[in-house]
Amino acid sequence: MTEQDNGRAKRGQRRGARGPTVADVARLAQVSPMTVSRVVNNDPKVHDTTRAKVEKAIAELGYVPNLAARSLAGGRQCRIGLLHSNPSAAYLSEFLVGSTEQANAMGAQLLVEHFEEEASRDALAAKLLSHRVDAVLLPPPLSDDVLLLECINRAGMAMAQVATGAPSPLAHAVTIDDEAAAYALTTRLVGLGHKRIGFIGGAPNQTASALRRNGYRRALDVAGIDADRRLETTGDFTFRSGMDCALALLALEERPSAIFASNDDMAAATIAAAHRMGLDVPRQLSVCGFDDTASATNVWPELTTARQPVADMAREAVRLLVDSVFDAKARTPRHVRVDFSLVLRESDASMRAS
Amino acid sequence: MTEQDNGRAKRGQRRGARGPTVADVARLAQVSPMTVSRVVNNDPKVHDTTRAKVEKAIAELGYVPNLAARSLAGGRQCRIGLLHSNPSAAYLSEFLVGSTEQANAMGAQLLVEHFEEEASRDALAAKLLSHRVDAVLLPPPLSDDVLLLECINRAGMAMAQVATGAPSPLAHAVTIDDEAAAYALTTRLVGLGHKRIGFIGGAPNQTASALRRNGYRRALDVAGIDADRRLETTGDFTFRSGMDCALALLALEERPSAIFASNDDMAAATIAAAHRMGLDVPRQLSVCGFDDTASATNVWPELTTARQPVADMAREAVRLLVDSVFDAKARTPRHVRVDFSLVLRESDASMRAS
DNA sequence: CTGAAAGCGCTTACAG
DNA sequence: CTGAAAGCGCTTACAG
Structure with a gap:
């Protein structure tokens, strides 16, 4: 040992232990870092004996791969831009939890960006590109913005539309069967004896709105109830619009005995409107919502609604995007449909002596 | 050129262009990559002329640093664990938006983890550690979980408590002045002529609850109104608890003419309770909330409330954490207090001829 | 089925 | 104020 080797750190040498590396594991397991x-990447060609040795060493050292090194070496980095403009905080919250979870699990980076209707789509695409975004995640209502889809597609980024009623050939899509869910809920109301069932539609620029309306209409049709167009109103998914529609419906000469609102916020507003007019829910008016977000249980009585698994849908969409970024074969747009379910609570009841 | 240099890629060579690198910029600007x-890292010792040249080259090439390479080389990686158990989706949503935004801006990775009261704190700390988490972000109510704070501290991770009433010496804290906000809101009600003002407190295990109660009491005291303990109730920040408390208050012989609820969900429940009893809000009952989350505008009438800038608070907390991970000097716990504001809407009114 | 070499894009630690 | 060298921890592209 010369004096120079000693005492002070060598040139170019770095400080600090930062946990075990592949080299440490390799040494302990007596194999190569490769x-x-x-083993870490689940290559099936590794011999079982070897794999066992390596796994033992990994467990012993508590080895965790360094994501930065992995993505640098792998040349693969996956940045997903999550664009939101959704006015429903309850929906966004669930969506964010699901998507961040999945992105972390798959080693992708999530960039959350707010997008205003009035903003320029081209400027947005340019911004995403400058942030090296590979793929874009679109919750409603942006999942239905055709101009935006085209713009992002031109910029060469992959896309996933969540909860759209009109999956684009340019993008992946994750949806529930909105028509069937609305049909099921309306049929339930019919089963409870309701014949005059009011409808509050969602924003016309969201394609799922039309599907829910179709489900409502079909249920009435199947039940042999004559459609009365005066019972159909159109809101925009906000509480305020729900209030307006509900007040209009309740002011009708022949008042509905039940109202099906196309989301929970508007259903909550419907209950508020009923109370405002001195009507008891569900005794004098049954109300159903849609989504089963937090709003469904933040009213009294709590809402009977169709549950849309928002967090799961976000996870699935992230999975599709990450796969298409890392694997060219997964680039073909896929449409995944997940199950909805009916959640029965206290806002609806059977038509007895009214 | 030999035949071998040509035609096929050299050994060890990688594929695909992935955007300009420091080397490209250096070449164009005629400086070293260093x-x-x-310039990219804002080192003040770079000459202005040099800096200008480099910045021009950066702009020309559209250079964006590769975060993976940066954190690998820098040996600095910052993973922040965001632990949540908050039942309020509206609050969590804002919190997530703010924290993910800031984490991305600072090149930190955010791991979002749900934590149940019943779960083991030690197991959680172990899990965070195994995910290489450097710092932990704690929104309420976890920001008040002293056992959890101790546990994380023992594991050596930095922490930030958001919206706590009791900043720990072990952690950073970002708060508003809850006492002052509650005082301001109650004083407003007093100014509107109310003398019997009901109070719905938050969960007793959240320290901010006591501060809000103190603010309420002090306002009455300053106004010279005798405190009537029957007007004080305790909820747990859920809609359901707000409903129970409001019904109890409204069943009082001498009914309050105003109710101040310690968050918006409970205030929304108070309005529902009033409607349920046939009372008009605000004509027969004034109601105030706290937080100004989405719940404040998802009721009718919309809530007068104290605005807590949740997203900004989350951003600030992330900033404190990232700084303490990267810079030993920033490790000393800091307490940042941000401003609240009063948002006046339609749920309160002056006491006229009742 | 396994390994030796080179490289991903950046920054640290020096030395001028 | 600026630069040459080495290294961060992993994976690609080969070659056995």
Whole structure:
């Protein structure tokens, strides 16, 4: 040992231990770093004996791969831009939880960006590109913005539309069967004896709105109830619009005995409107919502509604995007449909002696 | 050129262009990569002329630093664990938006983890550690979980408590002045002529609850109104608890003419309770909330409330954490207090001929 | 099925 | 104020 080797750090040398690396694991398992990498990445070609040795060493050292090194070496980095403009905080919250979770699990980076209707779509695409975004996640209502889809597609980024009623050939899509869910809920109201069932539609620029309306109409049709167009109103998914529609419906000469609102916020508003007019829910008016967000249980009585698994849908969409970024074969747009369910609470009841 | 240099890729060579690198910028600007790095990282020692040249080259090439390479080389990686158990989706949504935004801006990775009261704190700390989490972000009510704070502290991770009433010496804290906000709101009600003002407190295990109660009491005291303990109730920040408390208050012999609820969900429930009893809000009952989350505008009438800038508070907390991970000097716990504001809407009114 | 070499894009630690 | 060298921890592209 010369004096120079000693005492002070060598040139170019770095400080600080930062946990075990592939090299440490390789040494302990008596294999090459390459083999450790294979085990970590589930390469099926590794021999079982070797794999066991490596896994033992990994457990012993508490090895966790360094994501930064992995994405640098792999040349693969996946940045997903999550664009939101959704006025419903309850929806967005669930969506964010699901998507961040999945993005972390898959080693992707999530950039959350607010997008205003009035903003320029081209400027947005340019911004995403400058942030090196590979793929874009679109919750409603942006999942239905055709101009935006085209713009992002031109910029060469992959896309996933969540909860759209009109999956684009340019994008992945994750949806529930909105028509069937609305049909099921309306049929339930019919089953409870309701014949005059009011409808509050969602924003016309969201394609799912039309599907829900179709489901409502079909249920009435199947039940042999004559459609009365005066019972159909159109809101925009906000509480305020729900209030307006509900007041209009309740002011009708022949007042409906039940109202199906196309989301929970508007259903909550319907209950508020009923109370405002001195009507008891559900005794004098049954109300159903849609989505089963937090709003469904932040009213009294709590809402009977169709549950849309928002967090799961966000996870699935992230999975589709990450796969298409990392694997060219997964680039073909896929449409995944997940199950909805009916959640029965206290806002609806059967038509007895009214 | 030999035949071998040509035609096929050299050994060890990687594929695909992935955007300009420091080397590209350096070449164009005719400086070393090192200088480019300095400019990008705002090193003040770079000469202005040099800096200008480099910045021009950066703009020309549209250079964006590769975060993976940066954190690998820098040896600095910052992973922040966001632990949540908040039942309020409206609050969580804002919190998530703010924290993800800031984490991205600072090149930190955010891991979002749900934590149940019943779960083991030690197991949680172990899990965070195994995910290489450097710092933990705690929104309420976890920001008040002293056992959790101790546990995370023992594991050596930095922490930030958001919206706590009791900043720990072990953690950073970002708060508003809850006492002052509650005082301001109650004083407003007094100014409107109310003398019997009901109070719905938040969960007793959240320290901010006591502060809000103190503010309420002090306002009455300053106004010279005798405190009547029957007007004080305790909820747990959920809609349901707000409903129970409001019904109890409205069943009082001498009914209050105003109710101040410690968050918006409970205030919304108070309005529902009033309607349920046939009382007009605000004509027969004034109601105030706290937080100004989405719930404040998802009721009719919309709530007068104290605005807590949740997203900004989350951003500030992330900033404190990232700084303490990267800079030993920033490790000393800091307490940042941000401003609240009063948002006046339609749920309160002056006491006229009742 | 396994390994040796080179490289991903940046920054640290020096030395001028 | 600026630069040459080495290294961060992993994976790609080969070659056995």
